[in-house]
Amino acid sequence: MNMKYSLSLGRVAGIQIFVHWTFLILIGWIVFVNLKQGMSPVDILWSVLFIITLFACVTAHELGHALAAKRYHIKTRNITLLPIGGLAQLESMPEKPKEELVVALAGPAVNVLIALLLFPVVKLNPNLIDELDLSKLSHHNFLFSLMVVNIWLAVFNMIPAFPMDGGRVFRALLSFRFQRHVATRIAASVGQLLAVGFVFIGFFNNPFLIFIGVFIFLGAQAEAQFAEAKSLLSGFTVADALMSDVPVLHPNDSIEFSSDKLLSSQNKNFIVVDDARVVGTLNRDQIIRALREGKAHNAVADAMDKNFIELTTDMPLEQAWVNLRNAKKSAAPVLKTSTLIGMLDTENVAEFLMVREAKENH
Amino acid sequence: MNMKYSLSLGRVAGIQIFVHWTFLILIGWIVFVNLKQGMSPVDILWSVLFIITLFACVTAHELGHALAAKRYHIKTRNITLLPIGGLAQLESMPEKPKEELVVALAGPAVNVLIALLLFPVVKLNPNLIDELDLSKLSHHNFLFSLMVVNIWLAVFNMIPAFPMDGGRVFRALLSFRFQRHVATRIAASVGQLLAVGFVFIGFFNNPFLIFIGVFIFLGAQAEAQFAEAKSLLSGFTVADALMSDVPVLHPNDSIEFSSDKLLSSQNKNFIVVDDARVVGTLNRDQIIRALREGKAHNAVADAMDKNFIELTTDMPLEQAWVNLRNAKKSAAPVLKTSTLIGMLDTENVAEFLMVREAKENH
Numbered sequence: 001m002n003m004k005y006s007l008s009l010g011r012v013a014g015i016q017i018f019v020h021w022t023f024l025i026l027i028g029w030i031v032f033v034n035l036k037q038g039m040s041p042v043d044i045l046w047s048v049l050f051i052i053t054l055f056a057c058v059t060a061h062e063l064g065h066a067l068a069a070k071r072y073h074i075k076t077r078n079i080t081l082l083p084i085g086g087l088a089q090l091e092s093m094p095e096k097p098k099e100e101l102v103v104a105l106a107g108p109a110v111n112v113l114i115a116l117l118l119f120p121v122v123k124l125n126p127n128l129i130d131e132l133d134l135s136k137l138s139h140h141n142f143l144f145s146l147m148v149v150n151i152w153l154a155v156f157n158m159i160p161a162f163p164m165d166g167g168r169v170f171r172a173l174l175s176f177r178f179q180r181h182v183a184t185r186i187a188a189s190v191g192q193l194l195a196v197g198f199v200f201i202g203f204f205n206n207p208f209l210i211f212i213g214v215f216i217f218l219g220a221q222a223e224a225q226f227a228e229a230k231s232l233l234s235g236f237t238v239a240d241a242l243m244s245d246v247p248v249l250h251p252n253d254s255i256e257f258s259s260d261k262l263l264s265s266q267n268k269n270f271i272v273v274d275d276a277r278v279v280g281t282l283n284r285d286q287i288i289r290a291l292r293e294g295k296a297h298n299a300v301a302d303a304m305d306k307n308f309i310e311l312t313t314d315m316p317l318e319q320a321w322v323n324l325r326n327a328k329k330s331a332a333p334v335l336k337t338s339t340l341i342g343m344l345d346t347e348n349v350a351e352f353l354m355v356r357e358a359k360e361n362h
Numbered sequence: 363m364n365m366k367y368s369l370s371l372g373r374v375a376g377i378q379i380f381v382h383w384t385f386l387i388l389i390g391w392i393v394f395v396n397l398k399q400g401m402s403p404v405d406i407l408w409s410v411l412f413i414i415t416l417f418a419c420v421t422a423h424e425l426g427h428a429l430a431a432k433r434y435h436i437k438t439r440n441i442t443l444l445p446i447g448g449l450a451q452l453e454s455m456p457e458k459p460k461e462e463l464v465v466a467l468a469g470p471a472v473n474v475l476i477a478l479l480l481f482p483v484v485k486l487n488p489n490l491i492d493e494l495d496l497s498k499l500s501h502h503n504f505l506f507s508l509m510v511v512n513i514w515l516a517v518f519n520m521i522p523a524f525p526m527d528g529g530r531v532f533r534a535l536l537s538f539r540f541q542r543h544v545a546t547r548i549a550a551s552v553g554q555l556l557a558v559g560f561v562f563i564g565f566f567n568n569p570f571l572i573f574i575g576v577f578i579f580l581g582a583q584a585e586a587q588f589a590e591a592k593s594l595l596s597g598f599t600v601a602d603a604l605m606s607d608v609p610v611l612h613p614n615d616s617i618e619f620s621s622d623k624l625l626s627s628q629n630k631n632f633i634v635v636d637d638a639r640v641v642g643t644l645n646r647d648q649i650i651r652a653l654r655e656g657k658a659h660n661a662v663a664d665a666m667d668k669n670f671i672e673l674t675t676d677m678p679l680e681q682a683w684v685n686l687r688n689a690k691k692s693a694a695p696v697l698k699t700s701t702l703i704g705m706l707d708t709e710n711v712a713e714f715l716m717v718r719e720a721k722e723n724h
Binding site for chain 1 (some may be wrong): 387391394395398562564565566569572603605606607609621624625626627628629630631646649650651653654655656657658707709710713714716717720721723724
């Protein structure tokens with residue numbers, strides 16, 4: 001999720017909570033639909049209050065995931081609230097089936113807990129009506145409706161549409177029997193099938209289901225590809241996939257010179273070497289940014305990334321690739337006894353997989 | 363549009379007409395919604411018949427564009443019918459404002475013509491009712507409804523949401539005053555604004571409007587970028603943007619060797635040279651395809667593209683780029699008095715623009 005268009009609501013248990021601007025569309029939609037149906041301003045206010053309380057429950061649901069993940073030393077980058085639900089961005093996903101199971105179940109469990117806590121309040125208070133009518137909310141049926149909707153939330157999230165919670169539970173259960181990438185592929189296929197169903201149902205009922213369906217479809221695809229790629233890379237080392245042809249720059253070269261190098265070849269990533277020692281990396285985006293800042297005559301040393309990742313030939317390729325992705329680096333130098341012997345970039349790793357797959361499938 | 367999931371309906375005036383599989387969803391939707399409302403099978407049949415007739419009118423609308431374009435020697439690749447409307451794929455767009463105006467207006471004009479032809483039939487026939495009720499179609503109000511819907515089609519298409527017909531008319535009118543890429547940018551911005559409005563309205567009314575909105579938004583962006591890039595390239599020649607660092611292969615090299623070259627560098631496009639003469643080009647996709655076909659030990663000559671484009675240094679860059687795009691080539695050799703002195707690929711042209719824009723905007 002792009003955080004650029006999100007508003008920070010503050011931190012809970014050290015985790016930043018964001019609300020995406022499109023959330024305003026949801027509020028606008030509710031106000032508009034209710035106005036159209038001739039609802040009174042007080043009733044509309046109850047509806048809006050209900051949606052906000054409901055999203056507080058969604059936040060609690062996501063915090064459930066985050067706190068369960070913390071038990072396994074997985075940090076949560078942030079939680080973002082979208083009109084179609086919440087999203088907890090974990091730094092990584094637990095790979096052990098049992099841990100994934102616990103983390104996936106922790107979210108819906110929070111909604112069940114909220115419902116259980118509301119149950120005695122609703123039952124024991126004679127002023128509260130246990131009648132579900134979301135179009136006629138008041139202080140009489142507010143808590144009962146909230147209880148029911150929390151049960152809905154738990155049930156809806158347990159639909160086995162990977163990467164929804166139920167889909168993760170499904171994958172974790174499959175992982176006890178199958179290899180992880182196979183389990184992911186099965187769960188993703190089931191998820192995509194259900195996603196198509198969501199889109200279809202969304203056309204006749206709730207347009208939000210269309211968006212949820214699209215999210216699930218794309219999410220399932222991305223996770224399946226990631227798991228597949230990771231599994232295909234296992235067993236190889238960096239030495240197998242590195243590029244021996246390394247375009248090199250000197251830290252004293254000008255940015256202008258690096259942009260000429262960029263334009264005269266198909267290279268997009270460069271390694272900066274001083275006195276046989278790697279001192280940085282420079283990619284297309286960094287060159288363009290430096291030019292835009294008027295640094296054409298500055299040295300490459302001013303614009304290069306000094307905070308690069310050093311890879312060695314014997315490192316597992318899977319690990320190197322995950323490190324590049326997590327650190328958002330496009331390329332890294334490969335060293336052998338501190339001498340530069342090659343480089344690795346994410347595109348070349350993808351090419352390596354394509355070539356291997358093509359050779360095997362002929 | 364991807365033609366893979368489309369069914370050919372045959373040719374009209376030499377133009378292939380396709381119907382996209384998602385069209386079935388539209389038919390399914392109509393049947394489902396009508397069944398839900400307890401409509402009789404006969405009434406549902408009338409609804410389906412109406413939609414099919416309506417899409418015949420949409421086809422006529424697209425043929426209007428195609429035949430007008432033909433006057434200016436622009437061919438139409440095909441016409442595809444989608445649930446949200448029709449799409450005529452012209453080989454290029456007329457660049458002269460007057461010609462664009464005629465081509466854009468020719469579509470809605472067909473719908474006006476159909477409505478005008480239906481008018482006397484409806485008026486003079488006492489059995490036909492002039493009552494619009496799309497939920498209760500019969501042989502009495504079918505033609506009148508068709509007439510009204512054709513007027514709707516003409517009006518809806520004239521909304522100035524570029525790249526819809528009205529937006530093209532708007533751009534053509536702007537082009538009389540502004541440079542083409544400026545006119546495109548203005549029309550695209552207005553189009554995107556209206557597209558956001560369509561998506562918003564779609565939420566409350568017709569979900570198809572959401573898809574139309576997304577189509578317009580992306581379409582406007584793509585066309586504005588294309589016009590912008592073309593205008594930025596004008597004034598340059600191929601010599602300004604070519605890559606002097608050319609990875610070369612020999613036609614007798616093996617595919618395996620070319621895939622090693624691919625993996626050991628950042629190069630994705632190669633020029634095949636025999637005896638100082640360019641004989642072909644080879645790119646990543648072609649190497650992967652050859653490997654998949656088990657041709658690892660075959661010669662590069664077996665897999666290379668012999669039908670390449672030859673560029674010369676003094677050729678206008680704008681023209682070279684449009685030629686590459688239209689021929690769907692990723693790269694082309696650049697020759698000077700039949701000697702290879704460089705190559706041009708679409709990615710490098712994009713880099714050339716990025717670097718120039720960055721240098722100017724600092």
